[in-house]
Amino acid sequence: MQVEQISVFLENKSGRLSEVTAILSEAKVNIRALALADTSDFGVLRLIVNDTEKARQVLKNNGFTVGKTNVVAVEVADRPGGLHEILTLLHNADLNVEYMYAFVRSSGDNAVMIFRFEKDQEAIRLLQSKGVSVIDGERLCAL
Amino acid sequence: MIYDIEYETMPREALEAIQLRRLQTTLQRVYASVPFYRKKFEEAGITPADIKSLDDLRRVPFTTKMDLRDNYPFHMFAVPMDNVVRIHASSGTTGRPTVVGYTARDVGTWSTLMARALTAGGAGRGDIIHNAYGYGLFTGGLGVHYGAERLGASVIPVSGGNTKRQVVIMKDFGPTIITSTPSYALHLAEVAEEMGVSFKSLKFKHGIFGAEPWSEKMRAELERKLNITAVDIYGLSEVMGPGVAIECHEARKGLHVFEDHFIAEIIDPNTLEPLPYGEAGELVFTSLTKEAFPVVRYRTRDITSLNPEPCICGRTHVRMNRVTGRSDDMLIIRGVNVFPSQIESVLMEIDAVEPHYQLVVDREDNLDVLTVKVEISERGFTDEVKGLQQLERRITKNIKELLGVTAQVKLVEPKAIERSQGKAIRVVDNRQI
Secondary structure, three states, rough: OOOOEEEEEOOOOOOHHHHHHHHHOOOOOOOOEEEEEEEEOOOEEEEEOOOOOHHHHHHHHOOOOEEEEEEEEEEEEEEOHHHHHHHHHHOOOOOOOEEEOOOOOOOOOOEEEEEEEOOOHHHHHHHHHHOOOOEOOOHHOOO | OOOHHHHHHOOOHHHHHHHHHHHHHHHHHHHHHHHHHHHHHHHHOOOHHOOOHHHHHHHHHOEEEHHHHHOOOOOOOOOOOOHHEEEEEOOOOHHHHHEEEEHHHHHHHHHHHHHHHHHHOOOOOOEEEEEEOOOOOHHHHHHHHHHHHHHHHHEEEEOOOOEEEEEHHHHHOOOOOOOHHHHHHHHHHHHHHHHHOOOOOOOOEEEEEOOOOOOOOHHHHHHHOOOEEEEEEEEEEEEEEEEEEEEEEOOOOOOOEOOOOEEEEEEEEOOOOOOOOOOOOOEEEOOOOOOOOOOEEEEEEEEEEOOOOOOOOOOOOOOOOOOOOOOOOOOOEEEEEEEEHHHHHHHHOOOEEEEEEEEEEEOOEEEEEEEEEEEEEEOOOOOOOHHHHHHHHHHHHHHHHHOOEEEEEEOOOOOOHHHHEEEOOEEOOOOOO
């Protein structure tokens, strides 16, 4: 039920991010979601794309350090308190969220959030048992 | 003032006679008691008896830092451990430090030479010495300390760091002499100023600075900001520690080498041939009176020249000029010797980074700042910033544990380290000294 995410190590210097987007654009890879975490000297760019393997290969060929991780896409009710309910479920079950970011497109009336969990299988089981919809990679790319 | 008027102002002829006698004794002792030297002499086809004049010294093989490493920790000692009362250590070129030992008599000799050095720098009985050299395995702190006590001055063993407390001590105790690295003294002056304490209002008269290279420009700055005369002191643990050579505060023009205890030579680092006075080359020392750890033609890797001209202070001992560089890649970071190979050995043990690195040294607020740039490897890369920051901290910690130096570690992208003709540029030193 997980979604593949690629991460790219970026030094904090101007133009680095646009190099990544240029490479992906040339390879005709579509970026579906993106988040950047940064410190004073480096950043980690996280991407969900329509062709993970291709994106990874072209970035590696251009000298980038690329990693692949599994994340979880979760439907979140698009109303006040929607995200809070999910986070409360996770908190009560003692499941940590390493980081999260929003997916650009919505799923029906629901927003989609991308989660990186420390224990993703447990988190998926918990969310599904509580009736929360977890979206797999194929469905996510079709949104 | 001169501490040891007989020896320090001895006519050259008498001085050289003493040097030869002491050299012959030293060579006989190391030949008899240190297998390393015996083997070296045998390979060179000489025995101590062949050394009949000071000029014959050129026939004796050199000793290098690598030799000291190969004989880690105590195999270069020329006395049984029963007679060793003190051990110090300095950075080696790899993980192992260079270890040196002292007999009770060696500690006495060192104290006397440091008393001479402090006197040359302007200190005397009744002075209060603020000793901000680090105490510990490094020879700086204890070397100055014992010399100050021998001289009969009052010594404040304040050591390095805790700068604000040092300023309070300077204000309240009224020290008249400061001993530290020159960059730390400038840092002290800055912190004092921030705290509203003017050096002009303090009692300092003289400063004795060493353990790192500095310049005439820094001297002018130190003398102006601290309202003192500033002299350069030289030493290295392999030869003894501080007090091998010192400038007199009268001339402040070159460091008198205590030639009744050490023979200084300058060699061409490529041909290894001795060079005449005045020519710049690598400084080589032979100890003449040390018991536990004698050194014979030890290559310091420091580049300088010797000046035999008489000095206005009356000392007859030859002067070495300021050290202008190194014939190897050693860096001095806040008084600590750092070899790039040591940093490399730390990085090699960490799978998450490539052994592609660059050391960048800057001077910020008069303190050296070492940045280690290292390329991240795919194995070490994670999607979490936390993990990468932990990696940086782990490298900093390992470097600190091995070298005692705090480095800022900066992860960089693969191939980010500039390579010149296929070879990486390992060191970028931006310090303007």
